[in-house]
Structures are given as C-alpha cells and as structure tokens.
Amino acid sequence: MTRHPIVDEGILERLEREYRADGYAVVASPFDPAEVAAWQVECDRLAGLLDEADPSDPRIQSRGHRARGVVRDRYDPVTDFSPLFRGLEEDSRLLSIAARVLGAIPILLKDRLILKSAGTHGYGLHMDWPYWEWLGIPPDEIVTLMLSVDATDAKNGAIEVFAGLHRTPLPAAADDPRDLDPKAVEGLQPRLATTRAGDILLLHPTAPHRSGPNLSGGSRRIVTFIYTIDRHAGARERYYSNPSS
Ligand SMILES: O=C(O)CCC(=O)C(=O)O
Secondary structure (H helix, E strand, O other): OOOOOOOOHHHHHHHHHHHHHHOEEEEOOOOOHHHHHHHHHHHHHHHHHOOOOOOOOOOEEEEEEOOOEEEEEEEOOHHHOOHHHHHHOOOHHHHHHHHHHHOOOEEEEEEEEEOOOOOEOOEEEEOOHHHHHHHOOOHHHOEEEEEEOOOEOOOOOOEEEOOOOOOOOOOEOOOOOOEEOHHHHOOOOOEEOOEOOOOEEEEOOOOOEEEOOOOOOOOOOEEEEEEEEHHHOOHHHHHHHOOOO
16 A cells, blocks of 8 residues: 655644634645545446445435435445545545544544535534444544545535534434534534545534535535544444444
C-alpha cells in the first residue's frame, strides 16, 4: 500500500482547535484529484449494483425520495462491498487526522456510503451519539470523518451543523428518543458545511446536525469512516453483530 505523508502539523493544529470549539471542522482535501476521481468511479459502480442487490440485505438501506417514494441509498458498511474503500480506511492521512483529535491510536468502528441521489430526502436534526451509546464508549473517544466524493452545497444537501452545542444537553424528539427536538435549536442558525470533492468533514458524536434534500440534478456522495481508539478493540464487531445497528 502507498504510504502518504501525514497531514501538515499546522493544519492538524487548526483542525483540533476548531473541532474542540465547534464540534466539527472541515479539512481541505489532502488527496490527489486522481484519487478522488477513482472514488467517484467506485461510487458509480456501487450505485449500479443496487438494482441487483438482495432486497433483504441489511447492509443496503433505503431513504425517502421526492418522486420515487423510497430508494436504496446507503451501504453500511461500504467496506464489505468495496476493496477501494476498504483500503482507504487505513490511509495514513485519515489516521493522522483521527489520531490528532482522539489523542490515541484510531481503529475503525463503522463505515458507510450515502449516495443521496438527486431527489433523495435529507436528515432531520440529530446527533449520532444516541445510536452508539449502547457500546459504552465515551463520545470524546469517537470521531466521524466524512469524505466528500462530490462537492456539497445548499442545493445538494450538504451537512448543517449547530456549532459549539456538542457539550450542551438538548431535548430528544417526541417521535424518536434517539433524535433531537427541532425546538432545541429554534432561533439558532446552523453552519452549512460546504465542501469540495476530497474535503473531509470531522464531526463530534454529540454535535447536533441535519441536512436538506438533494435538489440538484446529480448525486451527493459521502463516504464516512468512524473511528474509535485502540482500547475499544472489538467494538466494530459488537456494533455490526447487533441487528438493530
Ligand atoms: O448524509 C447526510 O446528508 C446526513 C447524514 C447524517 O447526518 C448521518 O448519517 O448521521
């Protein structure tokens, strides 16, 4: 495997500062354009497999769509389906970023691909932590790295983050205790985390976030690697062996 230099110290320093203060941070792409182009080709291949995939496979999940009711939209874990993304998980640039904010050796907890094809619905206000809490890992020992396969913006459903609220207890939604009550952020303005292809959005597990529908004509694809630290070895196996994950 090609070893890439770790991300520059100055970038890591800024990233860590922003991540601690805001609960998220965006890193400009440390990848070569040819690497990102290869991700795009791989996502096209994975999107093409969806029609033939076993409809009962729990690793392929669906999402509401403006015109088609429901569409198959997520691979989780995507590394089960893609040797390219399986290799990317241990890329030294990603590991150096994860190690910096976790302060320990990162290991992969979870990974996924969200295709968000044109017309697919967005995601309501939530934080990811309540979905992982049962694992018993403190939130500061998990970090999410979202890799933009395509540029993201307001039109195609970029992630919106309520910055600086990741240490503030917020009320749960009435219809799902794992989601947040939208009233919790009434009057507050989220930050739209726009990205270029190859950029990485870091998200803290308790950062409140949401995203809009994809109203553009193309897909908005994001590959996500969620890392924990080496003292939680076995957490990935526990996570994926739980049928409700
Ligand atoms: O991809 C998106 O638009 C949002 C995904 C998200 O918020 C999540 O899976 O936690």
